[in-house]
Amino acid sequence: MTTRDDPTVGELSEGAILRRILDRLGPSAALVGPGDDAAVLTVPDGRVVATTDTLVHGPDFRLAWSSAYDIGWKAAAVNLADVAAMGARPTALLVALAMPDDTRISFVEALADGLRAACDDLAPGCVVEGGDLTVSDTLTIAVTALGTLDGRAPVLRSGARPGDVVAIAGDMGVAARGLELLFARFTDPDGTPNALTPETFVERLVDSADAAAVSRQLRPRPPISMGALAADRGATAMMDVSDGLALDATRLADASGVTIDLEARWLGPDAARALAGGEDHALLATFPSEVDLTGGFMRIGRVRDRADAALLVDGAPYQERSGWDPYRDWDAGRG
Amino acid sequence: MTTRDDPTVGELSEGAILRRILDRLGPSAALVGPGDDAAVLTVPDGRVVATTDTLVHGPDFRLAWSSAYDIGWKAAAVNLADVAAMGARPTALLVALAMPDDTRISFVEALADGLRAACDDLAPGCVVEGGDLTVSDTLTIAVTALGTLDGRAPVLRSGARPGDVVAIAGDMGVAARGLELLFARFTDPDGTPNALTPETFVERLVDSADAAAVSRQLRPRPPISMGALAADRGATAMMDVSDGLALDATRLADASGVTIDLEARWLGPDAARALAGGEDHALLATFPSEVDLTGGFMRIGRVRDRADAALLVDGAPYQERSGWDPYRDWDAGRG
Numbered sequence: 001m002t003t004r005d006d007p008t009v010g011e012l013s014e015g016a017i018l019r020r021i022l023d024r025l026g027p028s029a030a031l032v033g034p035g036d037d038a039a040v041l042t043v044p045d046g047r048v049v050a051t052t053d054t055l056v057h058g059p060d061f062r063l064a065w066s067s068a069y070d071i072g073w074k075a076a077a078v079n080l081a082d083v084a085a086m087g088a089r090p091t092a093l094l095v096a097l098a099m100p101d102d103t104r105i106s107f108v109e110a111l112a113d114g115l116r117a118a119c120d121d122l123a124p125g126c127v128v129e130g131g132d133l134t135v136s137d138t139l140t141i142a143v144t145a146l147g148t149l150d151g152r153a154p155v156l157r158s159g160a161r162p163g164d165v166v167a168i169a170g171d172m173g174v175a176a177r178g179l180e181l182l183f184a185r186f187t188d189p190d191g192t193p194n195a196l197t198p199e200t201f202v203e204r205l206v207d208s209a210d211a212a213a214v215s216r217q218l219r220p221r222p223p224i225s226m227g228a229l230a231a232d233r234g235a236t237a238m239m240d241v242s243d244g245l246a247l248d249a250t251r252l253a254d255a256s257g258v259t260i261d262l263e264a265r266w267l268g269p270d271a272a273r274a275l276a277g278g279e280d281h282a283l284l285a286t287f288p289s290e291v292d293l294t295g296g297f298m299r300i301g302r303v304r305d306r307a308d309a310a311l312l313v314d315g316a317p318y319q320e321r322s323g324w325d326p327y328r329d330w331d332a333g334r335g
Numbered sequence: 336m337t338t339r340d341d342p343t344v345g346e347l348s349e350g351a352i353l354r355r356i357l358d359r360l361g362p363s364a365a366l367v368g369p370g371d372d373a374a375v376l377t378v379p380d381g382r383v384v385a386t387t388d389t390l391v392h393g394p395d396f397r398l399a400w401s402s403a404y405d406i407g408w409k410a411a412a413v414n415l416a417d418v419a420a421m422g423a424r425p426t427a428l429l430v431a432l433a434m435p436d437d438t439r440i441s442f443v444e445a446l447a448d449g450l451r452a453a454c455d456d457l458a459p460g461c462v463v464e465g466g467d468l469t470v471s472d473t474l475t476i477a478v479t480a481l482g483t484l485d486g487r488a489p490v491l492r493s494g495a496r497p498g499d500v501v502a503i504a505g506d507m508g509v510a511a512r513g514l515e516l517l518f519a520r521f522t523d524p525d526g527t528p529n530a531l532t533p534e535t536f537v538e539r540l541v542d543s544a545d546a547a548a549v550s551r552q553l554r555p556r557p558p559i560s561m562g563a564l565a566a567d568r569g570a571t572a573m574m575d576v577s578d579g580l581a582l583d584a585t586r587l588a589d590a591s592g593v594t595i596d597l598e599a600r601w602l603g604p605d606a607a608r609a610l611a612g613g614e615d616h617a618l619l620a621t622f623p624s625e626v627d628l629t630g631g632f633m634r635i636g637r638v639r640d641r642a643d644a645a646l647l648v649d650g651a652p653y654q655e656r657s658g659w660d661p662y663r664d665w666d667a668g669r670g
């Protein structure tokens with residue numbers, strides 16, 4: 001493809017790039033949408049939920065594995081999950097995109113398509129209402145998600161009480177399995193990522209569970225609508241599982257001053273990976289024991305009085321170092 | 336200073352870095368502040384103003400010239416200006432910080448101090464209520480600012496009407512003069528930026544106007560409180576001047592379907608620089624001609640019926656190519 005058909009962002013003006021992006025996004029649902037100094041959004045109950053999360057080329061994605069569409073999808077999904085984890089409904093995204101000036105406009109358009117598709121699919125009614133474009137040596141997408149509680153009380157991490165049931169909605173360890181498969185089957189012997197294409201995907205991921213795991217790693221599907229549902233059913237605490245069930249359950253237990261006791265038999269066929277693996281963005285919640293969990297949430301344990309350990313598995317302290325910490329864990333690879 | 340006294344972020348956990356940052360920020364004013372999946376903010380009139388703007392090492396700042404405090408200040412200030420430009424009062428920032436893992440924690444703390452100081456100074460009551468930390472090869476700070484209209488109608492770019500007065504609050508061309516001075520006096524012969532320190536600052540910026548210009552470039556002071564004031568006085572259109580008065584006045588004129596006619600004699604001693612120079616984040620507004628402009632806003636021109644040219648200076652079309660476009664203008668230097 002020639003540069004003329006698919007110019008780089010360095011060959012276009014900021015305004016021209018912006019127009020190409022806006023053409024891909026859905027119609028604004030705001031009082032003031034993209035194009036002014038700021039967006040103005042209605043928040044009928046007088047409270048707005050707001051969160052931000054960034055994907056950086058290298059620690060958060062490899063261009064050999066993630067398409068632009070995947071990156072847009074994931075950047076939306078991880079932020080939508082943080083809004084859902086408060087018991088809220090996402091209503092708007094703001095997207096700050098910093099990219100090298102040799103980035104093709106087709107890449108930017110596919111990224112916008114991924115953002116829109118994730119919103120349409122996971123959080124219908126949520127729209128990109130603003131953003132910012134700049135250049136950078138490192139492709140970076142910082143998304144802010146806003147949402148509404150529709151009159152509900154926010155569900156905090158700190159509300160779990162002894163006797164509550166611990167439950168989860170969404171995948172456990174699937175995204176981590178996908179990442180293992182990418183490292184195992186989509187790298188050269190020296191560790192350099194090599195290209196995931198429709199052909200290599202089909203060829204190297206014959207098992208449908210493997211294919212699904214890689215898909216989930218690249219395009220996570222957090223159960224966004226379950227967040228408000230959990231709040232309506234009386235969830236006492238909730239958070240999204242981004243850094244691994246064990247690490248995030250420990251955070252919830254610490255915030256609530258309780259101990260969480262998980263039952264390994266409820267953690268699926270590979271409990272170790274379910275505990276350690278991050279990036280599923282499942283919703284971890286606690287409910288009063290009398291709540292009926294049918295529909296979405298699955299019981300995985302019980303809240304106990306605070307003991308020495310914040311987290312038990314089948315009654316024994318969980319000892320594994322687990323979870324992803326960008327400052328400790330990134331190996332500086334990009335690909 | 337040894338690593339033990341001032342560890343890098345790569346030597347600390349995400350949680351430890353976060354605690355160091357939170358210690359520097361003011362107390363939360365939100366229903367739910369930092370520490371949960373998302374913040375929850377009150378917006379009494381049921382509308383929230385939201386904007387995002389990113390500073391990237393290289394195109395947006397040089398580490399030889401900007402201290403961490405300066406970077407934090409500027410990242411806050413440019414976002415506060417976008418909220419003010421809607422006629423709103425900033426209430427909260429979310430800060431996504433992506434940094435190399437050899438960044439010293441003292442640098443991160445100074446950046447947090449700069450964020451807080453800009454809020455306290457320019458928009459009292461506005462607090463950092465959330466954020467995100469990640470690693471990146473390129474130091475990047477993406478800020479989202481939220482604000483409230485306190486019952487006012489938002490002031491758009493599109494409301495200017497023929498006969499209105501064009502006015503500005505804030506600096507014109509001062510930040511651009513500061514940037515020229517940095518390139519002229521703080522670079523090696525080959526163009527590499529060299530260090531701005533208290534000593535080199537005093538030594539090379541003997542003229543107090545020069546010193547002030549460099550200070551304004553590094554720590555802009557947009558007149559944040561003037562935004563709501565302009566709305567209260569009946570401003571018909573408003574925007575912040577980030578990319579140069581000529582370019583931004585053209586945008587406002589195009590959005591409103593009018594022509595703006597500026598008078599050079601009102602643009603200060605160096606009208607050319609006032610027109611071309613960006614980064615002052617002054618507030619450009621239009622008012623019905625009968626409005627009393629005393630206090631903050633200064634008349635600089637008149638809105639006319641739309642003519643061929645969107646922008647006139649003393650009645651003649653303004654022809655200079657001006658303003659900063661990151662995709663066209665960044666030379667890939669960092670320093």
